Amino acid sequence: MNLEKVVFSFFMILALTLNFGFFVGEVDDPAHHNVYELYAVLVVNLIATVMKFGDRSQLGAMLLATSLVAVVQLISATIVWTVAVHVQDTGLTPAVMSTIVSLSGGAMLANIISVILLMIEAAMLRH
Amino acid sequence: MNLVTSMILRRMRTPFILLIAVYNFAILGMILIPGVDDQGNPWHMSIFHAFYFVSFTATTIGFGEIPFPLSDAQRLWAVFSIYILVIAWLYAIGKILALVQDPHFKAAVTRSRFKKNVKTLHEPFYLVCGLGETGHEVVTALTEEHYRAVVIEKNPNNLNEIRLNDMREYVPNIIGDASDAHQLEDAGIRHPKCNGVIAVTASDDTNLKIAITSKLLHPGVKVVCRSELKEYEENMLSFGTDNVVNPFETFATIFQMVMHSPSLYLINDWLTGAPYTKLSDPIYFRYGHWILCGYGRFGKQLYQLLIDQDIHVTVIDPSMEVRDEFEHHHVEHKNNFIVGTGIDEKTLKKAGIESSAGIIAGSDNDSNNLSIIMTARAINPDVFVVARQNIYNNHDLYSATKANLIMRPREITARKIRAVFLNPLLVDYLEIAKHYDEEWANIAISRMSGVIGSHNPHIWTVEINKSQSPAVSNALKLGRKVFLGHITQDPASRYLKLRCVPLMHVRGEEKTMMPEDDTEIQPGDKILFCGTREVKNSMDWTLKVMSSLNYVMTFKNEPESFAWRILHRYLHKTERRKVPR
Numbered sequence: 001m002n003l004e005k006v007v008f009s010f011f012m013i014l015a016l017t018l019n020f021g022f023f024v025g026e027v028d029d030p031a032h033h034n035v036y037e038l039y040a041v042l043v044v045n046l047i048a049t050v051m052k053f054g055d056r057s058q059l060g061a062m063l064l065a066t067s068l069v070a071v072v073q074l075i076s077a078t079i080v081w082t083v084a085v086h087v088q089d090t091g092l093t094p095a096v097m098s099t100i101v102s103l104s105g106g107a108m109l110a111n112i113i114s115v116i117l118l119m120i121e122a123a124m125l126r127h
Numbered sequence: 128m129n130l131v132t133s134m135i136l137r138r139m140r141t142p143f144i145l146l147i148a149v150y151n152f153a154i155l156g157m158i159l160i161p162g163v164d165d166q167g168n169p170w171h172m173s174i175f176h177a178f179y180f181v182s183f184t185a186t187t188i189g190f191g192e193i194p195f196p197l198s199d200a201q202r203l204w205a206v207f208s209i210y211i212l213v214i215a216w217l218y219a220i221g222k223i224l225a226l227v228q229d230p231h232f233k234a235a236v237t238r239s240r241f242k243k244n245v246k247t248l249h250e251p252f253y254l255v256c257g258l259g260e261t262g263h264e265v266v267t268a269l270t271e272e273h274y275r276a277v278v279i280e281k282n283p284n285n286l287n288e289i290r291l292n293d294m295r296e297y298v299p300n301i302i303g304d305a306s307d308a309h310q311l312e313d314a315g316i317r318h319p320k321c322n323g324v325i326a327v328t329a330s331d332d333t334n335l336k337i338a339i340t341s342k343l344l345h346p347g348v349k350v351v352c353r354s355e356l357k358e359y360e361e362n363m364l365s366f367g368t369d370n371v372v373n374p375f376e377t378f379a380t381i382f383q384m385v386m387h388s389p390s391l392y393l394i395n396d397w398l399t400g401a402p403y404t405k406l407s408d409p410i411y412f413r414y415g416h417w418i419l420c421g422y423g424r425f426g427k428q429l430y431q432l433l434i435d436q437d438i439h440v441t442v443i444d445p446s447m448e449v450r451d452e453f454e455h456h457h458v459e460h461k462n463n464f465i466v467g468t469g470i471d472e473k474t475l476k477k478a479g480i481e482s483s484a485g486i487i488a489g490s491d492n493d494s495n496n497l498s499i500i501m502t503a504r505a506i507n508p509d510v511f512v513v514a515r516q517n518i519y520n521n522h523d524l525y526s527a528t529k530a531n532l533i534m535r536p537r538e539i540t541a542r543k544i545r546a547v548f549l550n551p552l553l554v555d556y557l558e559i560a561k562h563y564d565e566e567w568a569n570i571a572i573s574r575m576s577g578v579i580g581s582h583n584p585h586i587w588t589v590e591i592n593k594s595q596s597p598a599v600s601n602a603l604k605l606g607r608k609v610f611l612g613h614i615t616q617d618p619a620s621r622y623l624k625l626r627c628v629p630l631m632h633v634r635g636e637e638k639t640m641m642p643e644d645d646t647e648i649q650p651g652d653k654i655l656f657c658g659t660r661e662v663k664n665s666m667d668w669t670l671k672v673m674s675s676l677n678y679v680m681t682f683k684n685e686p687e688s689f690a691w692r693i694l695h696r697y698l699h700k701t702e703r704r705k706v707p708r
Contacts, residue, residue: 036158039174050139050143054140055133
């Protein structure tokens with residue numbers, strides 16, 4: 001067992017699970033979506049992205065790409081949240097909430113692809 | 128992903144993860160620790176405010192306690208965060224700086240920049256391996272003519288910025304071993320625009336490897352090598368190396384010219400040295416008794432040339448083995464060998480310096496050679512001196528001895544390579560000129576000096592084809608007759624001829640030396656000219672611009688604009704048909 005592989009897989013799967021946790025629930029109901037969970041998703045995704053840096057293989061490049069997509073989506077979601085709550089004081093109206101949740105849904109899709117790629121890589125290893 | 132970015136990303140992995148972790152640790156604390164708002168109610172920082180606070184604290188900007196004054200518990204956390212955040216930042220920045228300073232990283236950056244520079248070359252270029260004195264001269268000559276060059280050199284000292292910065296074109300260069308195939312590939316050996324490979328490293332073995340690699344990886348490329356040893360030369364030629372330059376053999380040819388025809392030597396010296404040489408004074412060889420000091424590679428060749436002319440030669444060499452070899456090969460001359468260096472008066476007197484016509488200082492040691500020359504001149508001031516220079520830095524010392532003929536291996540090689548690449552016809556011209564007599568050479572040199580005078584000469588080749596001389600080839604296609612005299616006419620004035628001499632006219636295999644003005648030009652012809660650079664520029668007008676060509680053929684200025692052309696055609700409708708064009 002390789003500790004590096006454990007940590008690497010841990011962060012990628014955690015990114016997906018947290019993302020899922022934030023995503024489930026009524027799409028426009030603020031009560032179903034916790035801000036701290038979104039925050040945690042973003043942080044874990046950032047770490048997962050950085051861990052994928054510097055791998056020159058084709059699979060490594062695709063893993064990095066999926067993570068970058070997820071991070072871009074999540075950062076957009078947090079910016080929407082921040083602007084709605086702190087800048088424009090509109091509060092979390094159903095319209096705002098559904099935007100945030102659908103953005104995080106997109107990020108979740110990227111995270112799913114990323115985990116699938118991880119599984120493919122694991123399956124390809126023969127030893 | 129290229130090597131450089133992946134290197135940066137891999138090295139930055141740990142610092143980035145650390146930064147993210149420390150940031151979020153600090154943010155989390157800020158969110159969790161309760162504070163008090165301006166009305167005295169308990170208050171928690173939102174994620175946004177916490178991120179804002181940590182961001183300006185981490186970067187030591189410090190806007191203050193925003194949006195409300197912090198509670199003491201929050202302040203305690205802030206103090207703690209400041210230290211860990213600043214340390215994390217310092218660590219990350221330190222890593223970046225360390226990476227930039229890292230020699231492997233620097234090498235990777237240089238290499239990838241070099242590869243990119245070579246890949247993006249869109250003009251024909253030459254790959255020069257070895258930037259010693261020869262390589263430097265060759266690169267200078269190529270860039271003077273606005274050809275591009277790429278350089279591989281082993282020794283970083285030879286590759287410093289100053290030596291390549293004063294070139295007319297940017298020269299991509301790299302430190303590396305040119306005998307390595309990967310290195311050659313990086314330098315663009317497979318590049319479709321790679322026109323030629325010039326292998327002039329100090330080692331014959333490396334040059335051989337470069338030639339083999341080049342011929343294997345890019346069979347069509349022109350390869351020219353320097354080689355000082357016969358067996359390498361033969362090996363190189365065996366697999367199709369286009370030209371092998373052996374400075375010793377080339378000098379032997381020059382020495383032969385001096386013996387046979389001083390004018391021919393002048394032509395050779397002047398034309399191969401162009402554009403850096405002025406016309407030198409003729410050297411008159413002296414027949415009589417000769418002394419040869421140093422019977423090595425150099426000495427043997429000259430010895431053979433001298434005894435072929437029935438000249439009596441005394442050989443001086445310090446080595447006993449050399450004496451045995453000499454006596455074995457030249458049994459009839461075995462009494463003409465003296466063991467010694469020739470640097471002392473006694474040996475030279477024994478060899479008969481007082482009454483000898485010439486002396487050759489041909490050992491592979493510069494101090495000995497210089498000493499031989501000085502001693503010989505002291506005893507017999509009129510003696511003809513041939514000197515062999517080994518180390519480039521002794522250039523001025525050798526010049527100061529005023530030896531009649533100095534053999535400078537690097538200069539000879541550079542001149543030969545310059546001719547091979549820039550004016551291949553010049554090599555043929557000199558080869559043919561060797562078979563002409565002194566009288567012909569005298570006429571040739573006087574014609575050349577007549578037009579060039581004290582200017583620096585310039586040699587160029589005109590090819591009659593669409594790209595190099597569009598006007599002439601168009602005129603020929605229309606069935607007009609163009610003569611050499613038209614091309615040498617000054618396109619600016621009907622009363623002046625261009626100050627140049629056509630040296631050779633080549634049509635297929637047929638080569639005409641010193642062609643006359645009434646030579647008819649045909650498509651595909653090549654003409655070698657000698658003149659000055661300004662003259663070449665004037666000639667380009669005739670070759671490339673139709674109205675200039677019309678002018679030198681008819682001495683009439685014809686209109687070029689559309690409206691005037693129509694008007695002109697209308698006015699001279701009848702007249703034009705009568706004029707033979």
